[in-house]
Amino acid sequence: MSLREQEGLVGNLKELIIRTLRLEDVGPEDIVASEPLFGAGLGLDSIDALELVVAIERQYQVEIPDAEVGRRAFASINALADFVLEKGAGQQASDAVG
Amino acid sequence: MRWVETTTTVRFNEVDQWGITWYGHYFAWFELARMKVLEQFSLLPEDFSGLGFIAPVVSAHCEFKKPARTNDTIRIRAHLLKPQTASLTFRFEILLQNDGSLLAQGETVQVLQRLDGTMIYKVSGTLEERLESMVQHFWPD
Numbered sequence: 001m002s003l004r005e006q007e008g009l010v011g012n013l014k015e016l017i018i019r020t021l022r023l024e025d026v027g028p029e030d031i032v033a034s035e036p037l038f039g040a041g042l043g044l045d046s047i048d049a050l051e052l053v054v055a056i057e058r059q060y061q062v063e064i065p066d067a068e069v070g071r072r073a074f075a076s077i078n079a080l081a082d083f084v085l086e087k088g089a090g091q092q093a094s095d096a097v098g
Numbered sequence: 099m100r101w102v103e104t105t106t107t108v109r110f111n112e113v114d115q116w117g118i119t120w121y122g123h124y125f126a127w128f129e130l131a132r133m134k135v136l137e138q139f140s141l142l143p144e145d146f147s148g149l150g151f152i153a154p155v156v157s158a159h160c161e162f163k164k165p166a167r168t169n170d171t172i173r174i175r176a177h178l179l180k181p182q183t184a185s186l187t188f189r190f191e192i193l194l195q196n197d198g199s200l201l202a203q204g205e206t207v208q209v210l211q212r213l214d215g216t217m218i219y220k221v222s223g224t225l226e227e228r229l230e231s232m233v234q235h236f237w238p239d
Contacts, residue, residue: 046156046209046217050183053219067217 009081017077020055021048033077041076049074056080062087100236101175102135105195108170118165124202125158128190131176132206135188139232149225151218153186153208160204164194171195178236181229184221185209 014028017037021044035041038049046067052074053064062084064073073083106127114120136142146153166172173195179187186208192201210218210225221229 047183047185047207049217050185050209050219054183063220065218065220066212067219070217070219 006081006085009084010077013077013080013084016055016059017042017052020051031077033081035076037074037076037080044074056084060084060087099177100238101177101191102131102138103173103175104130104134105171105173106130108166108168108172110168113166113168117167119167121160121162124160124162124192124204125206127172127174127192128158128160128176128188128204128206131174131190132188135176135178135232138235139228141228141232145228146225147213149223150213151225152211152213154211155206155208157207158204159206160190160202162202164199164201166192166194166201172201178232180237181233184219186229 010033011028014031014033017023017031018026018028023042026042031042038044044052049067049070053070057063064070064083073080108119112119112123133142136145143152171194173193175191175193177189179189181187187205188208189203189205191203193199194201210221212218
């Protein structure tokens with residue numbers, strides 16, 4: 001996976017989060033790819049996690065079964081991009097980049 | 099919309115010095131209706147623990163429309179919203195038995211955790227089967 005594709009995936013994940021969680025007044029540029037999604041960072045909560053898991057599975061066919069796996073996957077947008085690529089959804093990720 | 103109902107009588111100790119029910123008791127009444135639902139599907143708290151899970155409430159909301167008073171018989175009813183994620187959202191209504199007027203309506207959201215507190219994002223096995231039966235009851239095909 002090239003850096004360029006990774007960048008595209010990061011952008012798509014930001015869009016997915018904004019759309020799924022209906023974040024108002026938040027643009028992709030407001031989300032720092034290296035910051036935590038939960039707690040500090042974006043300040044998402046457990047209900048947000050449940051919605052994101054469903055959206056990510058639908059979009060990338062990648063399962064996040066529990067918060068233990070989620071801790072790694074949701075550590076940051078960069079971590080989530082790595083997780084999606086590692087779980088073998090590289091093709092969908094590339095397609096989504098267009 | 100399908101509801102599961104139960105009734106209770108407002109006790110003297112549940113009203114405040116103004117003669118109206120203290121607001122926190124409505125959540126305890128919601129619980130009566132929720133338990134009535136859960137026992138039908140072997141999903142009572144002890145059943146959850148037996149399967150290795152708990153289902154803590156992470157959000158609770160109530161709107162108070164009309165006061166309940168001592169000795170009023172009230173109907174409490176619960177409805178399960180169709181789950182979109184691994185969570186349970188119940189909607190509640192409390193009505194006055196004698197005229198059917200709406201006293202309060204509210205909602206609770208529960209998430210699912212293992213006994214060690216790890217939140218689960220996907221349900222499987224026996225828990226999934228029982229939850230599915232409950233969903234089917236409220237949302238028959």
